[in-house]
Amino acid sequence: MSRLELEGLSHGYGETPVLQGLTLAAEAGALTALLGPSGCGKSTALRIAAGLLAPASGTVRIGGRDVTRIPPERRGAVMVFQSPHLFPKMSVAENVGFGLRMRRRPAAETARQVAAMLERTGLEGLGARRPAELSGGQAQRAALARALVLEPQVLLLDEPLSSLDAGLRSGMRALIRELQRETGTTTLVVTHDQAEAAALASHVALMLGGRIAQEGPPEEIYARPVSAEVARFFGAETFLPGHGRGTSFSSPVGPLALSAPAIGPGTLTIRPEAIRPGAGQNTLSARLVEAEFLGTATRLQLDVSGTILTALWRPAEAAGLSPGDIVQIHLPAENLWRLPSA
Amino acid sequence: MRPALVWLAAALLLLPLLPLIPWAFARGWFFPDLLPSRWSLAAWDYALSPAGGLLPALGVTTLIAALAATVSLALALPAARALGQRSFPGKGAMMLLVLAPVLVPGLAVTMGLQGLMTRAELTGTLAGVTLVHLIPVLPYATLLLAALFSGLDPDEEAQARSLGASPAAAFARVTLPALSPGLAAAWALGFLVSWSQYAPTLVAGAGQVQTLPLLLFAFLSSGRHDIAGAIGLVYLVPGLLVLALASRTLGRGLGASR
Numbered sequence: 001m002s003r004l005e006l007e008g009l010s011h012g013y014g015e016t017p018v019l020q021g022l023t024l025a026a027e028a029g030a031l032t033a034l035l036g037p038s039g040c041g042k043s044t045a046l047r048i049a050a051g052l053l054a055p056a057s058g059t060v061r062i063g064g065r066d067v068t069r070i071p072p073e074r075r076g077a078v079m080v081f082q083s084p085h086l087f088p089k090m091s092v093a094e095n096v097g098f099g100l101r102m103r104r105r106p107a108a109e110t111a112r113q114v115a116a117m118l119e120r121t122g123l124e125g126l127g128a129r130r131p132a133e134l135s136g137g138q139a140q141r142a143a144l145a146r147a148l149v150l151e152p153q154v155l156l157l158d159e160p161l162s163s164l165d166a167g168l169r170s171g172m173r174a175l176i177r178e179l180q181r182e183t184g185t186t187t188l189v190v191t192h193d194q195a196e197a198a199a200l201a202s203h204v205a206l207m208l209g210g211r212i213a214q215e216g217p218p219e220e221i222y223a224r225p226v227s228a229e230v231a232r233f234f235g236a237e238t239f240l241p242g243h244g245r246g247t248s249f250s251s252p253v254g255p256l257a258l259s260a261p262a263i264g265p266g267t268l269t270i271r272p273e274a275i276r277p278g279a280g281q282n283t284l285s286a287r288l289v290e291a292e293f294l295g296t297a298t299r300l301q302l303d304v305s306g307t308i309l310t311a312l313w314r315p316a317e318a319a320g321l322s323p324g325d326i327v328q329i330h331l332p333a334e335n336l337w338r339l340p341s342a
Numbered sequence: 343m344r345p346a347l348v349w350l351a352a353a354l355l356l357l358p359l360l361p362l363i364p365w366a367f368a369r370g371w372f373f374p375d376l377l378p379s380r381w382s383l384a385a386w387d388y389a390l391s392p393a394g395g396l397l398p399a400l401g402v403t404t405l406i407a408a409l410a411a412t413v414s415l416a417l418a419l420p421a422a423r424a425l426g427q428r429s430f431p432g433k434g435a436m437m438l439l440v441l442a443p444v445l446v447p448g449l450a451v452t453m454g455l456q457g458l459m460t461r462a463e464l465t466g467t468l469a470g471v472t473l474v475h476l477i478p479v480l481p482y483a484t485l486l487l488a489a490l491f492s493g494l495d496p497d498e499e500a501q502a503r504s505l506g507a508s509p510a511a512a513f514a515r516v517t518l519p520a521l522s523p524g525l526a527a528a529w530a531l532g533f534l535v536s537w538s539q540y541a542p543t544l545v546a547g548a549g550q551v552q553t554l555p556l557l558l559f560a561f562l563s564s565g566r567h568d569i570a571g572a573i574g575l576v577y578l579v580p581g582l583l584v585l586a587l588a589s590r591t592l593g594r595g596l597g598a599s600r
Contacts, residue, residue, distance in 0.1 A: 052500045072503040085501040089519045098515075102506035146505065156504075 001029040002063030002153040009058035020210035033201035050079035076153035084143035086131035093127030117149040237310040253304040259333040275311035280330035365571025385568035403553040410475040411532035418483040426491025449541040466550035474546040475536040490524035
């Protein structure tokens with residue numbers, strides 16, 4: 001296991017800059033998620049880490065060694081693409097053994113390792129098949145097996161779940177987590193889905209505008225975003241500008257009690273599921289603008305003296321409410337987060 | 343329905359060639375007879391004799407066509423890869439430039455090259471004729487391969503590289519197998535284009551390199567339609583082979599796309 005470090009990476013396609021000084025480390029033996037909206041450059045960063053793309057500037061280090069100019073086949077990082085890219089003319093077993101053959105390992109050893117890896121990924125008995133005869137989930141597992149059988153220093157996964165149906169995702173997610181834990185392979189996963197990143201990784205780096213906007217444990221980014229952009233990406237929709245006076249904050253919806261003192265102008269944010277029905281701390285009277293039933297939750301647009309707050313309640317909590325109703329809500333002080341930047 | 347279409351296409355291509363058969367096996371065929379009154383193998387006897395020169399010409403033509411097709415594929419691969427998989431400024435102009443030798447009459451180019459070839463002592467040699475055949479063969483090979491490359495996903499090769507394949511190994515193990523049916527078609531097309539060259543062979547070969555088209559034309563212009571018919575039938579063989587193979591793959595392709 002080796003630490004992967006990307007330092008000050010810049011890259012552009014033509015006139016458009018994609019990466020602007022991206023710095024990120026994936027700790028040795030850990031699973032790190034690189035999260036960002038589509039087109040933010042996270043796949044570009046992964047390709048640079050894999051050596052498939054040369055950065056305009058910056059350094060890639062694996063286990064402390066500068067590999068920026070080392071070709072992909074000799075840098076100890078193996079990338080698994082978004083679509084499995086199994087080689088169609090080879091059998092599944094030949095696909096999984098491809099990298100070992102390229103490393104000129106003895107045939108008997110290769111066969112043994114391939115068989116073990118096929119079994120580990122739930123593909124036993126499918127080694128003789130052609131890739132075209134596999135289901136989408138099996139193909140994705142074969143692609144993962146093909147990379148892991150090499151025991152790479154660093155494993156790079158590009159959107160490993162996005163080509164799968166929703167039903168197969170949790171199984172694949174569990175397999176990735178299990179294999180990563182068993183092998184202790186330093187792993188960097190790229191994804192655009194914040195829930196997927198949170199479920200997979202203990203350390204998440206959110207990438208916005210070509211650089212890392214915030215990184216840390218997913219719970220922390222969730223609860224304490226450093227900026228409105230980060231908060232928005234993680235699903236926050238309510239932002240209240242105002243002025244802190246100690247543990248009280250004057251906002252467009254009235255004075256709000258804070259759990260930690262704040263002085264001066266700033267912006268408060270609160271997650272939709274943290275806005276609760278009924279009376280409590282920071283009780284407000286709101287007019288229901290719209291209620292949207294989403295299955296496991298109901299999304300409410302609430303008007304408090306001209307400011308719209310978005311709340312996410314259990315359907316039972318929102319039952320019987322219709323637009324125009326006046327409802328009592330409260331904003332628990334510990335869930336009001338003051339953004340460090342404006 | 344579809345086999346019928348293939349048969350129709352084959353008939354349209356083959357019917358005009360039918361008269362070659364009576365010519366090749368006739369002993370005199372005069373107006374207004376529908377078919378020759380007497381048959382014989384005399385034309386074949388002569389064509390196959392040392393004086394007729396069919397066998398050496400067949401060998402030379404096959405060798406040159408195979409060489410031209412093989413060399414043009416090797417030369418076309420890198421260019422076709424760039425044209426098919428990359429985008430760069432001036433790509434359209436580059437495509438046109440690649441096609442230019444097909445647009446300009448080959449004879450004119452050959453005439454222009456003759457001085458150079460004579461100085462390089464290539465005139466009248468097999469190598470010289472092969473080289474001149476590359477002029478029309480190479481554009482076809484390049485454009486056909488470029489179309490094949492544009493249908494490939496470059497990530498497939500990138501995946502092979504990331505798994506530990508050197509550039510050469512990734513190309514040989516992943517890209518070439520994916521291209522192989524198209525490569526065979528490009529080789530066959532190159533072979534046929536070289537096979538049917540007349541004027542460039544005449545100029546570059548300077549009478550020293552006798553290919554089938556030259557032999558055929560010599561007998562035609564001297565009025566020996568019987569011998570020309572026999573040579574013509576032999577001359578048709580590779581084209582018919584390719585047609586048969588193509589119609590099989592085409593038939594399969596149509597079947598698969600249903």
